[in-house]
Amino acid sequence: MKYNEISHFSHPHHNLKFEYSEAPFKCDGCKEAGIGSRYRCCGGGGGHCNFDLHTHCAVPSPSISHPFYTKCSFQFMSRTPGAVARYCNACEKDVAGFVYHCNSCGFDLHPCCAKLPMVLDDGEIKLYLYKKVSSPCHRCGRKGRSWSYRSSCKKYNLHVACVKEMLVDSWHEIYYGAWGSSYTTAYTGWTTSRKLEATTRVPSLRATLETHNHKQSSGSGGGKTAEKCCEVAGLALQFVISAVLGDPTTLIAALVGKLMSK
Structure with a gap:
């Protein structure tokens, strides 16, 4: 086994190799979308299984604690216990595969949600993760709901659930389609149109942000201020999407930003 394989x-039939993907993929562990770093099937005899795992799903911690649930101990499981449908307490989305589960409280967290950074900081903007915030979300306009990322200036707030919904809407085939079989064959099997469609439909809040910030700046001669606000909020969205997809790095945020601009 090579150093970058597990x-x-x-x-169990093939090793998985660590690699970087500029195209979105569906994790075969948690069944959620991903981008950036992943572990992919090395194949055997020249073939590939189109099997992918987020890094958090490929190399999980047996148990974790979380600052939002100080009395809980979350255990990594390949599937949720029992036959009742369960949802992630971070993003409110269904749990369909790998999960961190607390037996005493019954809480569940997707692996990538469980590992969401408490602070996203690229040197220009800081976003803090909150269990609940009193300010409305830039996308849905509602307060509370799921975990949220809020900027240090408190002007920008995004529900983790809303970001997940944006991804589901934009990448419907990854979540619900035949992604990984008829659509992909070890990358090279993608048709050009399918690949372009998949990699350019990254969600954007530009129209929503422009409307929101226009209202904020109207009457104050703040046209340039509104434009700057859109730019900063767009940058914030890039980092939140990157974190939700399992790779909250500046490199992936830049890639997401590039795809958002197309």
């Missing part, structure tokens, strides 16, 4: 219980 064996994994969920895919």
